[in-house]
Amino acid sequence: MKIRFSIVGMLITLLTVAVAAIWAFPLYWTVVTTLKPEYEVVAPGVHLIPQAPTLDSYLYVFEHTIIEKWYINSIVTASATTFLVIAISAACGYAVSQLQFPGRRILFGIVVASFMVPIPALIISHFVLMNDFGLINTWAGIVLPQLMFPLPIATMVYRQFFDSIPKEFREAAVVDGANEFDVFLKIFVPMTWGVTVALAIYTFIVTWNNFFYPFLLTTSDTAMTVPVGITQVHDAFGVQYARNLAGAVLAALPVAAAYLIFQRRVTEAVMLSAGIKG
Amino acid sequence: MAERRSDTLSIVVFVAPLVVAYAVLLFYPIYKMVELSFTDAPLIGDGHWVGWRNYQRLLSDGLFIDSVFHTGYFVLLTVIPSTVLSLAISMMVVRLKGWLQSIVLACFFLPYILPSSVVTLLWAWMLDFQFGIAQYAIIWLFGAKVSVFKDPVWAMPMVALVTIWWTSGFNLLLFIAGLRNISPEIYDAASVDGAGRWRQFRDITWPLIWPVTVLVLTFQLILQLKIFDQVYLLTQGGPFNSTYVVVQYIYKQAFTLNHGGYGATVALFLFVIIATLSVVQLQVLRTRTVE
Numbered sequence: 089m090k091i092r093f094s095i096v097g098m099l100i101t102l103l104t105v106a107v108a109a110i111w112a113f114p115l116y117w118t119v120v121t122t123l124k125p126e127y128e129v130v131a132p133g134v135h136l137i138p139q140a141p142t143l144d145s146y147l148y149v150f151e152h153t154i155i156e157k158w159y160i161n162s163i164v165t166a167s168a169t170t171f172l173v174i175a176i177s178a179a180c181g182y183a184v185s186q187l188q189f190p191g192r193r194i195l196f197g198i199v200v201a202s203f204m205v206p207i208p209a210l211i212i213s214h215f216v217l218m219n220d221f222g223l224i225n226t227w228a229g230i231v232l233p234q235l236m237f238p239l240p241i242a243t244m245v246y247r248q249f250f251d252s253i254p255k256e257f258r259e260a261a262v263v264d265g266a267n268e269f270d271v272f273l274k275i276f277v278p279m280t281w282g283v284t285v286a287l288a289i290y291t292f293i294v295t296w297n298n299f300f301y302p303f304l305l306t307t308s309d310t311a312m313t314v315p316v317g318i319t320q321v322h323d324a325f326g327v328q329y330a331r332n333l334a335g336a337v338l339a340a341l342p343v344a345a346a347y348l349i350f351q352r353r354v355t356e357a358v359m360l361s362a363g364i365k366g
Numbered sequence: 367m368a369e370r371r372s373d374t375l376s377i378v379v380f381v382a383p384l385v386v387a388y389a390v391l392l393f394y395p396i397y398k399m400v401e402l403s404f405t406d407a408p409l410i411g412d413g414h415w416v417g418w419r420n421y422q423r424l425l426s427d428g429l430f431i432d433s434v435f436h437t438g439y440f441v442l443l444t445v446i447p448s449t450v451l452s453l454a455i456s457m458m459v460v461r462l463k464g465w466l467q468s469i470v471l472a473c474f475f476l477p478y479i480l481p482s483s484v485v486t487l488l489w490a491w492m493l494d495f496q497f498g499i500a501q502y503a504i505i506w507l508f509g510a511k512v513s514v515f516k517d518p519v520w521a522m523p524m525v526a527l528v529t530i531w532w533t534s535g536f537n538l539l540l541f542i543a544g545l546r547n548i549s550p551e552i553y554d555a556a557s558v559d560g561a562g563r564w565r566q567f568r569d570i571t572w573p574l575i576w577p578v579t580v581l582v583l584t585f586q587l588i589l590q591l592k593i594f595d596q597v598y599l600l601t602q603g604g605p606f607n608s609t610y611v612v613v614q615y616i617y618k619q620a621f622t623l624n625h626g627g628y629g630a631t632v633a634l635f636l637f638v639i640i641a642t643l644s645v646v647q648l649q650v651l652r653t654r655t656v657e
Binding site: 097100101103104105107108109111112114115117118121129130134175176177179180182183184187189195198199200202203204205206208209210211212213214215216217219232233235236239243267268269272293296297298299300304314315316318319329332333335336337339340343344346347348351354355358359362 | 379380387390398402461470475477482484486489491492499502536543591592594595599620621630634644
């Protein structure tokens with residue numbers, strides 16, 4: 089009875105591993121393709137390992153596109169978005185949770201309600217607004233509208249976190265004569281470290297990955313982010329699979345690395361974004 | 367000691383950034399979208415007030431109505447299949463231990479954190495008519511190669527398949543968290559009572575995981591209604607407009623045809639539908655917290 093059970097268990101485990109391998113195979117196949125010379129890419133048959141591995145397709149992407157410029161755009165806009173979202177949401181979440189002021193319930197109600205707004209539907213207004221500000225094709229033009237994607241959930245997460253801290257903490261510090269900003273920056277912010285790291289990684293990944301907004305808010309190829317830029321080089325490359333895919337791998341590298349390094353934090357942040365504590 | 371009112375200056379400093387961001391980047395754009403929808407304005411510049419004309423036009427606009435149906439078809443092809451698949455995979459993953467579980471979970475989750483343009487380039491290559499490795503699977507299943515994104519019957523289901531591969535990692539995490547919350551003692555007790563695997567699933571797992579399932583379904587529904595990237599990058603809405611979706615129609619009207627006013631009307635339509643569904647979702651979340 090016991091033995092039969094463990095055999096079934098082992099078969100299910102094997103099946104799980106097989107399905108996982110199939111699921112991840114496209115990722116493997118893409119990376120392998122970029123390491124092959126072009127003649128090998130189109131050679132008949134399936135070759136799981138490159139016979140003459142080469143980095144030519146990557147060199148080609150660096151030489152024939154302005155991907156380094158796109159990288160700078162992506163890094164700057166994703167970092168700026170992350171910084172602004174964390175600063176704005178932590179401050180507001182703190183105020184709503186710990187301070188007494190008229191309208192705080194209404195303010196938080198608005199934040200919760202904004203969670204339900206489908207931001208992509210606002211693309212036309214956002215485009216018109218950024219155009220009025222003269223921000224099309226600028227870093228600020230990419231950053232500002234995208235703040236609205238993570239801002240509601242980040243504020244809700246911070247408020248929830250600060251709610252879990254007893255009010256006496258603040259009272260004691262205030263009685264001792266500390267000013268509000270010191271209390272926030274020196275006592276409360278350090279306590280949020282775990283939540284802040286998770287939210288920051290999450291915001292960075294979400295912003296880096298966004299296609300629709302940077303695609304429409306940039307018209308010049310020097311202003312594009314990496315995920316947008318790599319879709320604009322098809323024609324320049326002709327039908328060159330390895331080169332196209334090398335661009336894709338380069339666009340995915342930072343977020344894939346961030347996930348593999350901070351696996352636990354990313355998982356935690358994804359759960360927080362769904363309103364579930366990990 | 368009575369709770370002291372915080373001083374005004376510090377409250378303003380803490381709250382103002384969010385209030386300003388919301389005013390400029392949320393409330394004004396919503397107002398602007400509603401206003402635009404009653405005009406014949408181009409994307410940039412002023413237009414004339416046309417009353418309800420854009421709304422009347424929606425009702426008789428063939429491509430708009432098609433795009434609504436295609437979006438619905440896409441939602442049908444993704445939401446429930448992806449939820450069922452994720453639940454099945456989560457039950458397989460949750461019984462693994464240690465590093466094996468980490469690796470297997472990473473295999474399923476990694477696609478979710480990739481940019482849409484990377485996912486579409488990758489699958490365009492996998493499914494490439496001439497050299498795509500997935501064509502071997504298509505030949506094995508259907509007997510001949512198929513140029514999937516150029517065939518009106520195949521295009522949308524394949525976009526859906528790519529989307530399921532891309533987004534299931536998110537559902538998987540939620541399901542695994544839900545399954546971990548079910549106490550193993552319940553299963554032990556059921557085993558002692560002689561309940562088989564199927565009975566255990568039907569009588570324990572399914573009812574206890576149901577709240578998470580509802581959560582995943584609503585998240586998926588709201589997410590997939592906003593489909594644009596995959597369609598735009600894989601098929602451009604073709605062949606023969608067979609994959610034309612609502613967000614793409616907004617894009618076309620506003621950014622390609624320069625009809626800012628009419629584009630805003632279509633956007634408002636999508637806005638209202640998703641906002642309504644989100645209110646329902648919030649109710650679902652509330653009832654969950656009450657439980």
